[in-house]
Amino acid sequence: MANKSKATKAVLASLLATSAIVPAMAVSADTTTETKATDAATSTASKTIDFNVDADDALKGFIPTTGKLVERNGQQFINIELSDAVLAMVNSVTVAGQPAMAEYNGKKHINIPVTADYAPVEATLNMTIPFVGKDSVDYKVTLTPDAKSIKEVTETTKPVEEVKEEKVYTPGKTFDSVADGTYDIVWDAYNSEKVGNYKAITNHFSSKAKLIVKDGKYSVEVSVAATSKEMVAGFKIAGKEATEKDGVYTVEIPSISELHEAGVHVVVPAAKMDKWYDFGFAIETADLELPKAEVKPAPVESVKMDVTALKNGTQELSIMHNKYLDDEVTVTTTEGGYDVELTFPEGQHLLGFDVEGATVALKSEEKVGNNTVKIYTLSVKDLEKIYTATADLKVVLNGNVLYETAHDFQMKFSDKISTTVPFKDIANNGNKDAIINLYNKGIFKAADKFNPGNNLKRSQFALMLNRALKLDVPAKANFSDIAKYDAETKTAINALNGYGIINGKTATTFAPGQDITRKQAALMIYRLLEKNGYKASGEAAKFSDMPKEVEASKAISELNKLGIISGFEGKFNPENKLTRSQMAKILNNTLTVVDGLKK
Known part of the structure; x- marks a missing residue:
């Protein structure tokens, strides 16, 4: 059994002061289920007693000074309720060598025996502190009961609870436009399985937040719980790190209605802990009402x-x-x-x-x-x-x-140039300029919506690419699965195949209805650049998840160097699906590079 050291005490203080945020996040032991009451609450009479606590400062602030006074077989005990975070680190409690902690219904209960004259009682708490080591540590705690403080209280027993279904993320209500202003919102955290009420995160933040709308852009203000401020060192959503003031983090978000990748930065110097924990961030929009922005005339361009x-x-x-x-x-x-x-x-x-x-x-x-x-x-x-x-x-x-x-x-x-926004769902999209530019070039056709978040099909990518290139080359392959597509799409697939930019999934199939991946798009774009005279730099990208295929790895590296395509948090995510918005950005960047190669 190890002795207490200054370092150990410092780590304990850090861990307790933040209500064990690190163990909760590191282990992710919290469940994601919610409960609801099924029976009425009941009330019973009981006694409480106040007492003084003499213990290490690291522990003293987390032991209450009032406990329940209970009697069993003629012996009185003080029932001490510690937080779940502290109880998780307590292995045993003894008084005069006798156990004073037992487990009932899956929860630890501490009952300290007291004498008839309420004399001081010394207890020993044996604890194992996360991130310090496997050795347990003994802490001495002296309780001095105050007999004059004994009083009768009425205790309400909580009703029986039953488990509700998991809260799985579904897309929320959409908002075409929102008037400038600050609005009260509620948000939730989701785990990697997109299940909400992710308590490893929500226990340490207020679910109530502010949505700030300014000139069509959105930001949120999220508050850290007071008990977690010491360890939360950063917060980010969709790759953007928030600014912090007095425990309130402010960060811009891409949209109101989507689930965004997010992270919280946890730092515990005494435990040598410095890590980002990932989760999903989503605003609760089911009951959210936001005023529409006034329609303003398009700016004169x-x-x-x-x-x-x-x-x-x-x-x-x-x-x-x-x-x-x-x-x-x-x-x-x-x-x-x-x-x-x-x-x-x-x-x-x-x-x-x-x-x-x-x-x-x-x-x-x-x-x-x-x-x-x-x-x-x-x-x-x-x-x-x-x-x-x-x-x-x-x-x-x-x-x-x-x-x-x-x-x-x-x-x-020259031909008329459109200066209006052609689709009503791209006003706040980060790739709006690229979408409008490609629309003006005739690559996108006018429609009510662009659907920027939808995945892109292989046939659609081929069509957009060939509208830019205007190729009409016989195919090298005879694809049997494109017969049902319109003439323009079939021409695009055949021409790009004949030109050497795209290949089929097999010798006779193109899989036109499959979603295109980021890796597949990178390969097609790079082959196009090579056809236009681009010479590889040989510089390798530093993404941690680069594909093993030589051609794909080379394509991703060169496109990243040219600024055509980028990654996220050190990864390229080659197998992720390419969205229509991402395609617009990549294709617009590609055409700019191709124009430069022709000069």
Whole structure:
């Protein structure tokens, strides 16, 4: 039996001061079931007695100074109730060499005998402290009863309880948009099996929290229980670490209605404990009511487009093109259509400008060197239309008029660019810009919803990829399981196979309806880069779960180096399914890299 040391006392103090959060999390011994009452409570009379406690400071604060006074066979005992966390470390209790602790119905009970004159009693608590060692330690505790404090009390017996079903996570109520503000919410922790009421976590936090909504982004404020503050050193959700102030952790979350990966950082210096414990975080949305955000007009965005000046009724370039009229315009979306800014670099020769079917206004003119730059604003409803314009030109050189004419020409703008959000369920998605960019390129088609969280099928990935590449190559393989798919999808699968980007699951099957994995997507994307001239760097990624296949490992490493694809907490998760939102990010990054390879 080991003696108490200063280090041992320090560890005990740390463990007790946090209500044994480390053992609870490390062992995960808590059950996930809930109970409900089935019978009415009953009341009985009993006595209590106060007493003074003389013990090590590490233990003293966790022994109550009031206990139940019971009598058995003419002998009085003080029944001392310790917390479950402390009882879990108590092996035995003795008084004058006699046992004073017994187990009833699976729980330890401590009964300290007292004399008729209520003299001080010395008890020995034998304890085993987690993370210190297997040796037990004896602690001396002296109780001095106060006979004058004895009083009658009425005790309520809790009703019989029965087990409820486990709380398995199901997706919550969704919210299209939420008004800015701070709202009261309730959250729960889930174990690795997605079962809620994960007490190894919830015992140490308040289930009541705050949801903060600002400009379409969500954050939560989660409070640590007072007894656990000393050991909780960090908190994170969806890979983002929270900021902490006075035991309240604030962190941004991707959405209100999903189950997010989360973690709590536990530090016990005396026990050499410094570890993150994982769990699932979800807001209880079943009864949650949140006000909708007011619909705001889309922000005004300006984009650059090309304009071509043509001779009337032909595809030949007019004298206006890129001489008197700059070939780049600035387009701004308006409620009724578009405002197009046209720049005339040699505006000193332009006496007037008019366009059929449009409103024209001179915006500015500025002297730049020997020229006067004029900018006109053209208000139109349709950017795909070809507009007929008239420019009144008077060209003077060395005081001589070279020509003076009303020059007719036609203006053709590039394809109309959408500046609106095409899907109503991506407003708060982290990959919204990538989704909109691919939509503008024609890779995604307009629909009510994009369903960013849905898994992506192998056929869908092939379709999106080929919309970007526009390949039409005969397949090397003859896939028998794609016959029921539409012509565009079959062309995409066959073309990508013929081009050497995708393979089948077997020699004759592609498995188009299967969810595509992150590893499969990485392989296809990397083969595309190689086809476009990319040379491997040879640098290996440092993910802990890299696949053993040489080609897959190389593909993941190179795409990670290029910033096309990333991991999470040191892992790549190659067999995880690829979501539609993740696909948008990866494909958008890929096209940016491919464009760079072509330059």
